[in-house]
Amino acid sequence: MKKKNFFILLLLSGVVVVVGLCILMTIMAHRRQKHTALYRQGEAAYKQGNYELARKKLSEYLWRDPNHENAWRYLAEIYETKRLWPDASYAWRHLVSLNVLNNDYVARCVRATYRAHNYKGLDRFFKTLPEEKRKEFSEIYALTQFWVKPNDEATEKALAAIPKDGATARLIQAITSQGPLSEFEALENNEDPVIQVEALIQDGYLSEQKEKNLERAEQAFRKAVSINPDLCRAELANFFFRQIRYKEANEVYRRIRNSMMSDNCFLNYAEVLFYFKDEEALHHVESEIPRKNRFAVPLRAYIQSLNAYLRKDSKTMVKNYNVAQQNRTTPMGLLLSYAVAVEDADIPLMMSVLAHWRRSKLYKEKLPEILVNVRAVIAKALKENKLDEASMLAQQFLRYEPPELICWRAVVLEQMAHKSLSMSTLQQASKLFPKELFFRNLALRLALSRGNREEALALYDQMIEMSDDPARDRYSKVLYLEREMQLDEAFQEIQKLLKTEHSMASGKHCLAFGIRTGNSEALRLASEFPELAQIARFETERRFGNLETATKMLKENFLEAGLSAEKSEDREILLPLGIYLALVREFERAKAIYNALLPFGGKDALIELNLSEIYSAEGDAKQALKYAADAYKKLPESLLVQTVYGLRYAEMEDYEQAATYIPDDTMDENAKAVLLTCLEKNIEIAFTQGRNATCRTIIKRLQSLQPDNPCAREYLEKLDAPAKQP
Numbered sequence: 001m002k003k004k005n006f007f008i009l010l011l012l013s014g015v016v017v018v019v020g021l022c023i024l025m026t027i028m029a030h031r032r033q034k035h036t037a038l039y040r041q042g043e044a045a046y047k048q049g050n051y052e053l054a055r056k057k058l059s060e061y062l063w064r065d066p067n068h069e070n071a072w073r074y075l076a077e078i079y080e081t082k083r084l085w086p087d088a089s090y091a092w093r094h095l096v097s098l099n100v101l102n103n104d105y106v107a108r109c110v111r112a113t114y115r116a117h118n119y120k121g122l123d124r125f126f127k128t129l130p131e132e133k134r135k136e137f138s139e140i141y142a143l144t145q146f147w148v149k150p151n152d153e154a155t156e157k158a159l160a161a162i163p164k165d166g167a168t169a170r171l172i173q174a175i176t177s178q179g180p181l182s183e184f185e186a187l188e189n190n191e192d193p194v195i196q197v198e199a200l201i202q203d204g205y206l207s208e209q210k211e212k213n214l215e216r217a218e219q220a221f222r223k224a225v226s227i228n229p230d231l232c233r234a235e236l237a238n239f240f241f242r243q244i245r246y247k248e249a250n251e252v253y254r255r256i257r258n259s260m261m262s263d264n265c266f267l268n269y270a271e272v273l274f275y276f277k278d279e280e281a282l283h284h285v286e287s288e289i290p291r292k293n294r295f296a297v298p299l300r301a302y303i304q305s306l307n308a309y310l311r312k313d314s315k316t317m318v319k320n321y322n323v324a325q326q327n328r329t330t331p332m333g334l335l336l337s338y339a340v341a342v343e344d345a346d347i348p349l350m351m352s353v354l355a356h357w358r359r360s361k362l363y364k365e366k367l368p369e370i371l372v373n374v375r376a377v378i379a380k381a382l383k384e385n386k387l388d389e390a391s392m393l394a395q396q397f398l399r400y401e402p403p404e405l406i407c408w409r410a411v412v413l414e415q416m417a418h419k420s421l422s423m424s425t426l427q428q429a430s431k432l433f434p435k436e437l438f439f440r441n442l443a444l445r446l447a448l449s450r451g452n453r454e455e456a457l458a459l460y461d462q463m464i465e466m467s468d469d470p471a472r473d474r475y476s477k478v479l480y481l482e483r484e485m486q487l488d489e490a491f492q493e494i495q496k497l498l499k500t501e502h503s504m505a506s507g508k509h510c511l512a513f514g515i516r517t518g519n520s521e522a523l524r525l526a527s528e529f530p531e532l533a534q535i536a537r538f539e540t541e542r543r544f545g546n547l548e549t550a551t552k553m554l555k556e557n558f559l560e561a562g563l564s565a566e567k568s569e570d571r572e573i574l575l576p577l578g579i580y581l582a583l584v585r586e587f588e589r590a591k592a593i594y595n596a597l598l599p600f601g602g603k604d605a606l607i608e609l610n611l612s613e614i615y616s617a618e619g620d621a622k623q624a625l626k627y628a629a630d631a632y633k634k635l636p637e638s639l640l641v642q643t644v645y646g647l648r649y650a651e652m653e654d655y656e657q658a659a660t661y662i663p664d665d666t667m668d669e670n671a672k673a674v675l676l677t678c679l680e681k682n683i684e685i686a687f688t689q690g691r692n693a694t695c696r697t698i699i700k701r702l703q704s705l706q707p708d709n710p711c712a713r714e715y716l717e718k719l720d721a722p723a724k725q726p
Helices: 001-046 051-064 069-081 086-100 103-116 119-127 131-148 155-159 167-177 181-185 191-212 216-228 229-242 244-255 263-275 279-288 296-309 314-324 330-345 347-356 360-382 387-397 405-417 423-432 435-452 453-468 470-483 487-500 504-517 520-527 530-543 547-556 568-583 587-600 606-617 621-634 639-651 657-662 669-688 691-705 710-720
Strands: none
Touching: 001 051, 051 069, 069 086, 069 103, 086 103, 086 119, 086 229, 103 119, 103 131, 103 191, 119 131, 131 155, 131 360, 181 191, 181 710, 191 229, 216 229, 216 405, 229 263, 229 279, 229 387, 229 568, 244 263, 244 330, 263 279, 263 296, 263 330, 279 296, 296 330, 296 453, 314 330, 314 435, 314 710, 330 347, 330 520, 347 387, 360 387, 360 405, 387 405, 405 423, 405 435, 423 435, 423 657, 435 453, 470 504, 487 504, 487 520, 504 520, 504 530, 504 568, 520 530, 530 547, 530 568, 530 657, 568 587, 568 606, 587 606, 606 621, 606 639, 621 639, 657 669, 669 691, 669 710, 691 710
């Protein structure tokens, strides 16, 4: 039973397989029949002259059977008839690969590739042919070599083999020597359509670029299109594009096949559509770029950047522009580059755009709008400390009227950073911007740093004249003259100050000057102000040596009352009052003044040192050390600060730290004595702890300060003594 069931199952399986094979063979036969029908339909359409239907049917057939010789021959002849020379060249090249012995295929392949002006492809094809075969196409071969390898020895040999008076030789000679238009005009009616087209294209370029005869150039390009429309439409469209005839360019670009579009054509067409703000067409052009094109990524990125500009998507615009790396100098290209430069604060790019725009009428018309963006870009660059780039852009606008403040500021800041700031630059800026104290202050700082007294005084006078607060600037001049020890001139300026502005602030400046210099006349003038009379009288008594009277006045009267550390003119009086109060041991009042002045001390450590001395005098060693440490943080290089800091450690009996900070070359005898004591203590401690090397180092330092120091001699003997035997 089992055997019977097995045989039945095997039989059924065989029947299913046979039926399946029959069905499959039927389907395959039907497909073959249908496929063969495509060829027959294409062949019939070709013979009837219906070339478009024939091309369609034969192309579909060859997709299944790519090696059918007759189908390729019909297709190649269709392309020739329709003057689609690049397609014809491809078809004849395929036929040559199928039948290399067919001389007709070779000849027609050469002719089609030649008519397509595909010289590189023709050069590659000639390399596959034997030399005797190339001689049959000597003129075509010579022209091919001229375009592909103009400076090669083989090219010279090929050119020598063709007739000198022939059209090819004459064309090559005219192109090489860039001859007059008449030479190309003579070749435009030649029987060879390739010579005609090449002559017409050269005629068009020379008329446009050299002769500036745009009418003749257009006629030449249009005539070339009538001879070879598939190739020359791009030349005509690019001519319209260069002449900013975008409407006509758009019409021609639309009729060019994508396979005939060069990279430059794609970009030109995209910019034409950008001009018409046609986002949909831009997207279509982007999608038509062949993926096999090795520059497809940057081309697409550039078109996407144009589209992002139209959508006002700045971020995408900048991103794709940077990917594209296409800094085009066409009107639309410059517009896109400028937008990217403004958005990305790309100063080199902006400078490049402006360099091209400056030659056009558009620049003058758009200058106000351009300046707005230039200011913003320079301001952003200065904020990001890109001083060199900001200065490079700013220099292009230094000579414009009215002058641009931020441009001059950028140039000055860049020169400051490179320490190349010149007085002439500052003087020009000051003259152009008389109310901008920034430039005058820098000029003054430059004059002061160079020690040029005449220039500094002249600048002080200019600032006084231009300033919104002339009293402040005049007093700055007083301080400068005081530092230069020109006290008579300084007092004359004080008198001018009181005369031009008889205010309490001026009176306080006068009083401070009298306190600092001891000028009795300044003190007298200050005493004319009732609020300042007591302080002026106190300083006068002190100056004349009436110390008892002066001390009594200081202790019995709160001379500091009514003065505020918030005001700069008051601080000049409070500081000496604090010093005088400390000298007469009015420590609390002195500390109150110093603590009020502390936030305004700046980099000067005088207040901290004075507070340290006061707390030391009061016996508060901890607070004295704190303020000495604050002074050291401000001025660690100052010998005075180091000395005070070391003395405070000595008071805390921290002899090691004290000896660290008190300098050996201190001129203070008291500090030197403290240092010697600290070194002696440190020697004793180091010897007790068994640190013999440290002990010898300290002894050496002590002996350099005091060669016959008994402590140093004693411990040196102990160190040099022989060790005791156990």
